[in-house]
Amino acid sequence: MNSQASNPRRRRAAVFNLVTVAATVALLAGCRSYRMDRVDNPVKLPPAWDAGSTPQAAAGVAKDWWKGFGSPVLEKLIDDAQKNNPGIIGTEERLKQAERALSGQHDSLFPELSVSASTGRTLSGGTGDALPNGTPETTRDSTSLSLSTSYTVDLWGATAARYRANVASFIGTKYDADLARIQLSANVARSYFNLLSIRSRVDIARENLDIAEQVQRIVQARYDNGLLRQFDVTQQNITVLQQRNSLIPLENQMRQAETALGLLLGVTPQEFHLAGEPIEQLHVPEIAPWLPSDLLLRRPDMASAETDMSVAKANLVVARANLIPVSLSLSASGSTRTSDELFSLTDSRNFSISGALRIAEGIFSYRTRKTNVLNAQSNEYVALINYAQTIRSALKEVDDALAAVAAAQRAEESQQATLAQSRRSLELAELELREGSANRQELYDAQRSLYSAQDSVAQARLSRLTAALTLFVALGGGWTAPEIP
Numbered sequence: 001m002n003s004q005a006s007n008p009r010r011r012r013a014a015v016f017n018l019v020t021v022a023a024t025v026a027l028l029a030g031c032r033s034y035r036m037d038r039v040d041n042p043v044k045l046p047p048a049w050d051a052g053s054t055p056q057a058a059a060g061v062a063k064d065w066w067k068g069f070g071s072p073v074l075e076k077l078i079d080d081a082q083k084n085n086p087g088i089i090g091t092e093e094r095l096k097q098a099e100r101a102l103s104g105q106h107d108s109l110f111p112e113l114s115v116s117a118s119t120g121r122t123l124s125g126g127t128g129d130a131l132p133n134g135t136p137e138t139t140r141d142s143t144s145l146s147l148s149t150s151y152t153v154d155l156w157g158a159t160a161a162r163y164r165a166n167v168a169s170f171i172g173t174k175y176d177a178d179l180a181r182i183q184l185s186a187n188v189a190r191s192y193f194n195l196l197s198i199r200s201r202v203d204i205a206r207e208n209l210d211i212a213e214q215v216q217r218i219v220q221a222r223y224d225n226g227l228l229r230q231f232d233v234t235q236q237n238i239t240v241l242q243q244r245n246s247l248i249p250l251e252n253q254m255r256q257a258e259t260a261l262g263l264l265l266g267v268t269p270q271e272f273h274l275a276g277e278p279i280e281q282l283h284v285p286e287i288a289p290w291l292p293s294d295l296l297l298r299r300p301d302m303a304s305a306e307t308d309m310s311v312a313k314a315n316l317v318v319a320r321a322n323l324i325p326v327s328l329s330l331s332a333s334g335s336t337r338t339s340d341e342l343f344s345l346t347d348s349r350n351f352s353i354s355g356a357l358r359i360a361e362g363i364f365s366y367r368t369r370k371t372n373v374l375n376a377q378s379n380e381y382v383a384l385i386n387y388a389q390t391i392r393s394a395l396k397e398v399d400d401a402l403a404a405v406a407a408a409q410r411a412e413e414s415q416q417a418t419l420a421q422s423r424r425s426l427e428l429a430e431l432e433l434r435e436g437s438a439n440r441q442e443l444y445d446a447q448r449s450l451y452s453a454q455d456s457v458a459q460a461r462l463s464r465l466t467a468a469l470t471l472f473v474a475l476g477g478g479w480t481a482p483e484i485p
Contacts, residue, residue, distance in 0.1 A: 003408070004077075005460050014202055014243035018399075029481060033171070039306050039309040039310055039313070039387070040152075040389060041296060041391070042384055042388040042391075043388050043391045043392060044076065045292045045293050045295075045296075045391075045395070046292050046395070047291075047292070048291075048292070049289060049292065049399055050399050051399050051400075051403040051406065052289045052402070052406070053286070053287070053289065053402065054286040054405060054406055054409060055286075057286040057288035057416075058221075058284045058285070058286065058287065058288060059285075059288040059476045060288075061287060061298075061472055061476065061477065063315070063476045063477075063478035063479075065285075065472045065477060065478050066078050066185060066189055066472075066480070067469070068283070068285035068287075069189070069282050069283055069284070069285065069465070070281075070282060070283035070466075071193070071282055073275075073276060073277055074188075074192055075381040076193055077146075077188050077265065077274075077368075078185045078188050078189065080265050080266075080268070080415060081184055081185070081188045081264050081265050082184065082185070082266070083180065084265055085184055085264060085265065085266050086268035086271070087180065087184070088180060088181060088184055089266075091177045091180050094173070094177075094178065095174060095177045098169075098170050098173045098174075098209055099170065099227075100169065100181070101166075101170075102166055102170045105163060105166045106163065109160075109163060109365070111149045111151035112149060112150045112151070113147075113148075113423050114147075114148050114149070114380040115145075115146070115147050116145075116146050117143075117144065117145045118143070118144050119141075119142070119143045119144075120141070120142055121139060121140070121142075122140045122142070123138075125140055126197075127365050134243070137439075142209070144335065145333035146333065146334065147333065148238065148333035149331065149332050149333070150329065150331040150332075151287055151329065151331075152327055152329045153327070154183070155324075155326065156320075156321035156324055157300045158317070158318045158321035158475075159320055161314045161315070161317035161318045162314065162318050163234070163316070164310070164317075165310070165311045165314035166313040167313055168307045168308075168310035168311045168314065169307070169311050171307050172303075172304045172307035172308060172311070175300040175301075175303045175304040175307065176300070176304055178479055179300040179301050180477075182300070182473060182477035182478075182479060183473070184472045185477065186469055186472070186478075187264055187478070188261070189469050190466060190469060191257065191260055191261040191264060192261060192276070193265075193279070193462055193465045193466060193469070194257050194277070194462065195254070195257040195258055195261055195276065195281075195282050196276055196277070196279035196282070196462075197277065197279055197459065197462035198253050198257050199248060199254055199279075199281075199463065200233065200278065200279045200458040200461070201458045201459075202247065202250045202251055202254055203454055204324075204451070204454040204455055204458060205243065205246050205250055205451075205455075206247065207248045207260055207454075208243055208450065209240070209243040209247065209446070210456070211239055211291060211426070211447060211450070212236070212239050212240045212243045212447060214235060214241075215239075215430065215433075215443060215447065216236045216237065218242050218430070218433060218434065219232055219233055219236045219433075220233060222433070233375060233446065234477060237443070237444040237445065237446065239444060243451075245410070247392040251325060257273065258273065258274060259272065259458035261274065274482060279461050279462070279465075280459070280461065281347055281378065282465060284409075284464050284465060284468055285468055286405070286468070287468070287471055287472065287475065289398055289402060289403075289471070289475055290475060290476075292395060292398075295391075295395070295398065296391070296473070296481075297395055297480060297481040298475060298476035298479060298480065299394055299475075299476040300476070300479050300481075301390060301394070301478065302387075302390055302391060302394055303481050304385075305386055305387040305390040305391075306387060307388050308363075308383045308387065309380070309383045309384060309388065311383070311469065312376070312379045312380040312382075312383040313378075313380055315376050316373070316376040316379075316380050316433075317377075317484055318374045319369070319373040319375075319376040320376075321364070322369050323370065323373060327371075344387050349350065353442045354440075357439055372427060372458045378438045394474070397470075398474045398475060399471045400473070401467065401474040401475075402471065404463075404467040404470065404471075405464075407467075408438075408464035408466075409462065409464060411463065411464075412457070412460040412461060412463075412464050414451065415457045415460040416457060417455075417457045417459050418453045418456070419450075419453040419454060419456075420448040421453075422449045422452075422453040422454075423448070423450055423453075425446045425449060425450070426443075426446040426447060426449075426450045429442050429443040429445075429446040430443065
């Protein structure tokens with residue numbers, strides 16, 4: 001009798017152990033790493049750059065690289081832009097949304113768990129003491145608690161791969177936000193340099209207008225003394241008018257440059273006015289580049305392209321896992337209930353565990369799932385091509401920026417020498433005109449040469465500042481790839 005009674009218990013225990021072992025094996029089979037997929041560099045990097053550094057170049061790029069220009073005004077402008085620029089504010093909010101979405105996706109990796117509880121009191125009987133057959137009043141308290149959980153085993157790694165894709169996508173979004181901050185700083189600096197350059201050109205045009213008016217007075221005086229022709233006076237008057245006309249578009253450009261800078265700072269253009277500083281006071285930093293191999297960890301756009309590769313690789317794992325339409329789900333539940341009556345006490349508990357192996361999709365949709373695998377392979381290949389092209393473009397940008405820095409420095413030095421000679425030529429022409437040994441054409445040519453040289457120097461200064469700025473950005477703007485957990 002005891003042996004017969006124990007057989008069902010043994011069978012139930014054997015079944016329970018079998019289910020437990022099967023669940024453990026399935027869980028181990030479904031375990032996958034949630035780390036982002038590793039991506040190898042698809043481009044052979046050169047050992048050195050084609051273009052060399054300038055002689056006084058300092059190694060490295062600081063995160064606050066704009067301080068290298070020696071402008072407190074620029075530092076404040078960039079600080080204000082990073083706080084108030086609408087584009088950056090929107091980027092930060094989208095990054096927060098992506099982070100919250102990733103947290104929700106991470107929670108989906110865990111089993112579904114639900115808990116329910118209830119308690120109550122029931123009052124019955126009590127028909128009244130005045131009646132001879134009245135029933136006594138009874139009170140019953142009841143409490144119940146139930147717990148259930150379910151989990152779909154990641155047999156083929158699709159869930160883990162899908163989460164890896166989500167992680168890589170979020171990290172790529174963060175890199176894009178870092179790139180947006182660097183680009184904003186560069187745009188503010190570029191707009192500020194442009195504003196100072198136009199102001200310098202306006203000052204040059206006004207100075208040349210003063211020179212032309214001074215010469216006009218000399219020409220008029222010599223004409224009044226019968227030493228020059230009416231034609232010479234007319235020609236100088238034309239020169240004065242041309243100088244005045246040249247101021248009109250420059251002053252308009254100056255206002256447009258100021259309002260453009262105000263927009264980057266997130267302020268109303270009509271309320272933004274900036275005193276600034278002479279462009280000649282800005283220091284032009286000279287930077288030595290990283291090695292080409294170090295550039296992979298220094299540019300957020302390259303790191304973002306790498307995360308795109310990780311997303312594509314993970315999506316390919318998902319597509320391959322979906323080729324086998326078989327899934328294993330496990331569920332467990334338990335409940336307890338107590339009932340306390342006046343004359344009885346009951347307490348019941350239930351527990352169950354189950355597993356199900358099922359075909360998740362139709363067998364005849366295999367061709368569609370196979371097409372998804374082929375498309376995922378194609379997407380991975382496209383991401384690889386884009387990653388390689390991003391690396392090559394970055395290498396080109398650095399080499400071009402290095403060459404531009406050296407060329408801009410030589411051009412500015414040459415323009416400064418030309419300006420010195422033009423200024424001396426005008427001084428000699430004015431002196432000879434006063435002494436009567438020079439003609440009006442020589443003075444006119446000297447004026448035109450001086451104005452052209454001054455304007456060229458102002459533009460050469462802007463080109464040199466912009467070239468240094470471009471090199472800062474090409475080298476990553478002081479960005480360093482963080483460690484991926």
